[in-house]
Amino acid sequence: MSNAAGSSRIPAEFSGRLTIRGLRVFIALEEARSVAEAAKFLGLSKSNVSQHVTALEASVGARLFDRQQKPISLTPAGQVLSLHAHRILAMVSVAEASLGEMNLDGLPLLNFAVIDDLDASLTPVLAASLQSQMPRCFIRTFSGRSDQVTARLAAREADIAVTATIPVDMHKFQVLPLMREKFVLVCAKGKYRTGGDWRGTLSELPLIQYSEAMPMGQLVATHLKRIGFHVPRRFSFETSRSVIATVAKTGGWTLSTPLSILDAIRFRNEIDISPLPFTGLSRQIYLISRMDELGSLPEVLAKQFRSLLQDEVLPEFEKTAPNLPGGLEVYDDALM
Numbered sequence: 001m002s003n004a005a006g007s008s009r010i011p012a013e014f015s016g017r018l019t020i021r022g023l024r025v026f027i028a029l030e031e032a033r034s035v036a037e038a039a040k041f042l043g044l045s046k047s048n049v050s051q052h053v054t055a056l057e058a059s060v061g062a063r064l065f066d067r068q069q070k071p072i073s074l075t076p077a078g079q080v081l082s083l084h085a086h087r088i089l090a091m092v093s094v095a096e097a098s099l100g101e102m103n104l105d106g107l108p109l110l111n112f113a114v115i116d117d118l119d120a121s122l123t124p125v126l127a128a129s130l131q132s133q134m135p136r137c138f139i140r141t142f143s144g145r146s147d148q149v150t151a152r153l154a155a156r157e158a159d160i161a162v163t164a165t166i167p168v169d170m171h172k173f174q175v176l177p178l179m180r181e182k183f184v185l186v187c188a189k190g191k192y193r194t195g196g197d198w199r200g201t202l203s204e205l206p207l208i209q210y211s212e213a214m215p216m217g218q219l220v221a222t223h224l225k226r227i228g229f230h231v232p233r234r235f236s237f238e239t240s241r242s243v244i245a246t247v248a249k250t251g252g253w254t255l256s257t258p259l260s261i262l263d264a265i266r267f268r269n270e271i272d273i274s275p276l277p278f279t280g281l282s283r284q285i286y287l288i289s290r291m292d293e294l295g296s297l298p299e300v301l302a303k304q305f306r307s308l309l310q311d312e313v314l315p316e317f318e319k320t321a322p323n324l325p326g327g328l329e330v331y332d333d334a335l336m
Helices: 006-007 020-030 035-042 044-059 078-100 116-133 146-155 197-205 213-225 239-249 258-263 265-270 297-318
Strands: 109-115 138-144 160-163 173-182 184-187 209-210 233-237 254-256 269-274 282-289 328-330
Touching: 006 035, 020 035, 020 044, 020 078, 035 044, 044 078, 044 173, 078 173, 078 184, 109 116, 109 146, 116 297, 138 146, 138 239, 146 213, 146 282, 160 258, 160 297, 173 258, 184 258, 209 213, 209 239, 209 297, 213 254, 233 239, 233 297, 239 254, 239 258, 239 269, 258 265, 258 297, 282 297, 297 328
Parallel strands: 109 138, 109 160, 209 233, 209 254
Antiparallel strands: 160 282, 173 282, 173 328, 184 254, 184 269
16 A cells, blocks of 8 residues: 555545545544455455545545554554544434435425516415425525526525526536416507508507516517517516506507416406417426435426416416417426
């Protein structure tokens, strides 16, 4: 076994740090007093045991074992490390046991973020569900634009997010699709007739835009450019209620989604909702959480949310826009 002076030859995976695995190898060798016996106990090769011990010696800057003694014995530095190593691993064992026994009803705090279009319908269901599953948990919620919701998740200011925007580093997250919704044409009552000259009609009406600072606005603006429909910029807002209300009050039009329309349901009698008269556009809504941190809770909530969307949100939109079947599609749990 090489000494600390040989640390320059330590593979990168072992060098420069004190690791739990390294401490376990150290204790195994301390107790077995033989590299071969320690390797056998740990299920490692003798060279692997030697590399771990050499890395530890490089980390502390001192020899930990007297290799000249048979059986191997601890040096004074090894005796000091032994005191700490046993304490550290005892604490790790307690933590592992506690985590192994932990269930989510002991979770003290859960931060939840949801796009504002769904806040009124999903958040109460979330609260009721989590109250029964985690009675001692404090639930803190946030609602906002999809990019804001996803940013809170990425910054660990949210544990679970319902959003239309997937994090850039999506491999770190569990992404569960909930639904897909098609964009529709929303016009002030009586201002648009399906089947007519849509370019001519819409060109004469003010376009009420979602702000291009938000994902919805960017999506709509890009789509209008894609189909070559350029109209003067008149109004821009960051909430669905403001967009739909301004459409109704100014005799204008916009592109919106079923969820956004339901969020502004009070204006239902002042608007007409029609299929897009040009190439379609849609967006998906997801439940997203960090990978492997909340057990089965994300799947449980996703199933409950899909049920809510299917049983309550979908019928409400079909009642609001009976001429738009398929405008809102809730994903089947069996296919997820």
